[in-house]
Amino acid sequence: MNDARTAPPTAALPLPAAARSTRRPDLSLGRALCAMVTPFTPAGALDPDGAQRLAEHLVAGGCEGLVLSGTTGESPTTTDAEKTTLVRAVREAVGDRASIVAGVGTADTRHTVELALAAEKAGADGLLVVAPYYSRPPQEAVEAHFREIADASGLPLVLYDIPGRTGTRIEPETMIRLAEHPRITAVKDCSYDLLGTQKVLAATELAYYAGCDEQVVALRALGASGYVGTAANVAPRPFRTLLDLFDAGDGDGAALLQRRLLPLVEQMTAAGLPGAVTAKALLTDLGLPGGPLRPPLRPAGREAADALRAAYGRAIDGTP
Template sequence: MKTDQRSPAPFGRALCAMVTPFTESGALDLDGAQRLADRLVSAGCDGLVLSGTTGESPTTTDAEKAALVTAVREAVGERAALVAGVGTADTRHTVELALAAEKAGADGLLVVSPYYSRPPQDALEAHFREVADASGLPLLLYDIPGRTGTRIEPATVVRLADHPRIVAVKDCSYDLLGTQQVLSRTDLAYYAGCDEQVLALYAVGAVGCVSTVANVVPELFRSVLDSFDAGDTGRAALLQRRAVPLIEAMTSAALPGTVTAKALLGALGLPAGPVRAPLRAADRETTGTLLTAYEELVAGAGQLQV
């Protein structure tokens, strides 16, 4: 039943969609993942999403996904919630990954709509329920139709809200009305999955964000949320606007956020490494543009004491 209060944030408020660091030879870099995770949590992220879109889940193996959860848990302990991306195009495979993530120490599961096959809404609902029934972990539904080809329609989300382990939604639907329809009818915890919408969705009842940009500025959206909660909505809006050039450079350009995040992390001397094919590294000009946007944001945010 819907309450008048903002829903609790089951996985924290300021989450980072963390990249998966690789060595220069392309192997999983668990040491780098631990160092990056520790930095993100120490700088303000109270949750990390592993093996999501930004984490290159389509090109990491099942064993690598589980090893990543184990290593990051060792690095951050209980300082942050760990949400493991387990969604695939195959319900049976998704269940297997869910059980492995639970065993590895995840606190929750990020489950994207099955892609390519484009199941109708009743099949989509059955998929999510089967995954939710398979383990004891809470689910974060991942609605990103621009990548999967299938929207989790608001009516479907409302029905899924009756499952005790389906507790949240990562919203990349770009449907503000649809989001508000679900927020008005359920107590599901909504997370803004698009960096440019963090403040807008938080203002209408979301509980936080899952940010790609947080890989390089982990304190930024924590400050946006904190400012809003403190009643300083003007400062929250100013911080959100100050971030626009970097958001645009990282997520609205022709390259995927994985590519831009790793390019910028590498330029800053932070763990990232190469992307895996079919993705290709950003060129020097793009990396320079990213670095300029980052430096301008940091300089401006410093004046605001982010």
């Protein structure tokens, strides 16, 4: 007889809260965010009108937030004034239909604070702050860097963990300590450290965003809030659909779509060219604002451009 007297001792024990649900509450920044390119004119100047048209297109395609002046936004080559102008232009275009997260991270804490305050004044809803690069500070200094920025601004901070570019990891233990700060609320995860990601998700209420397009469904299943996507520049609707399918309980459908998008993701982010290069190549083909790249980045060559077009056709249109 299978009753309470013969059941295993652990059967009646309630699951811990963390085990009952892997979902994290969605923040006001949204779930589906695009790491938007920065459009330039043919002469190489900032193109605010183009940025507004692209932002409108992305929001119409399902993006709930736009991340400006990040890696894909060529932030190392834009001036402080251009970054502020970009935030103002996009805010004017999208109004309150999408959140705006401004990339303000630099290798200089003082400069980052200045950019954070300027972005807040220009109308940003949040700040994307990368780990200080080049100087490779120890974790104690990394933590102090983020705390100083969070103390200076009233906006929520998204920690941007991308050690492959910065040379400096935001270690999981550092994130767990930083999560105690009321304005450090989220992470853009490009660490490729699934164990570390799960440790932080288990120990904090930080909202995690997949920063690597191939991990959107996997991290959502583990409790991430969504993604900040590069390929979303050219495929906003399919990436939004990944989350919608998963959240509607169709995990198999979400996984199938993720696999269908994989060749496009590979060509855009893992085939040897930066995402800004590949995104702008496809945006040009699609007749959308993007424009040239700023050196040292150069346009995709013919072979790479052809591979991008083919991958896009297969992923979006189903063409062979």
